[in-house]
Amino acid sequence: NAGVTQTPKFRILKIGQSMTLQCAQDMNHNYMYWYRQDPGMGLKLIYYSVGAGITDKGEVPNGYNVSRSTTEDFPLRLELAAPSQTSVYFCASSPSRSGARTDTQYFGPGTRLTVL
Amino acid sequence: AQTVTQSQPEMSVQEAETVTLSCTYDTSESDYYLFWYKQPPSRQMILVIRQEAYKQQNATENRFSVNFQKAAKSFSLKISDSQLGDAAMYFCAYRNDKGTYKYIFGTGTRLKVLA
Numbered sequence: 225n226a227g228v229t230q231t232p233k234f235r236i237l238k239i240g241q242s243m244t245l246q247c248a249q250d251m252n253h254n255y256m257y258w259y260r261q262d263p264g265m266g267l268k269l270i271y272y273s274v275g276a277g278i279t280d281k282g283e284v285p286n287g288y289n290v291s292r293s294t295t296e297d298f299p300l301r302l303e304l305a306a307p308s309q310t311s312v313y314f315c316a317s318s319p320s321r322s323g324a325r326t327d328t329q330y331f332g333p334g335t336r337l338t339v340l
Numbered sequence: 341a342q343t344v345t346q347s348q349p350e351m352s353v354q355e356a357e358t359v360t361l362s363c364t365y366d367t368s369e370s371d372y373y374l375f376w377y378k379q380p381p382s383r384q385m386i387l388v389i390r391q392e393a394y395k396q397q398n399a400t401e402n403r404f405s406v407n408f409q410k411a412a413k414s415f416s417l418k419i420s421d422s423q424l425g426d427a428a429m430y431f432c433a434y435r436n437d438k439g440t441y442k443y444i445f446g447t448g449t450r451l452k453v454l455a
Contacts, residue, residue, distance in 0.1 A: 255441055257442075257443070259445075264448075265447055265448070266346075266431055266445040266446055266447040266448050267431070267443075267445040268445075269442060269443070272441075272442060274441065282442065312383065314385065316385075318441075327373075327390075328375060328387050328390055329375075329385075329387075329443060331384065331385035333382075333383065333384055334383045334384075
């Protein structure tokens, strides 16, 4: 059971380039999330998904796109990278609401992205 | 909209002592969950403790406990017998029990543990 995995761990982009951050979970969780964490700050929600084929915007969606074709995968796409997108990106998943002790978010290790 | 506020950007505690991290939140909902997450230098986010709003009893997990005051919308974390490994960023988070199921995070408190 690998939990939530993210690739790559580090990436440097030039302004205007595009890339996809990969996220996968093997816990059969319905809910998945993408956050960004700027230096010294908390997590801001970019996009989230409540199941395959269903996605919605979070707090800071501009400049990003997502898709959820399977339960396991939730990639985040940056189309035209800008310096303001320099951040650490976290993917997370959570099970359907149950009230059980496992009812929380499980985070991936993060991707550090620098746009120059 | 719901908000989460952590008013202490940084706290320090002597090893083996007790420290309390503060968190307040704003919501009009009655059913929700509150969480404390720990982020060590490795950046990995780790759940420390969770509290269901409908439970009056404060949650405890070994050396970690919370003081949940629903009327005051306050959710503080107490760390007893602090250890060097407790040094990290601590984030308070809120989640509705219905609706969009989104998590709202505070800006974090950096905890330093002094030997």
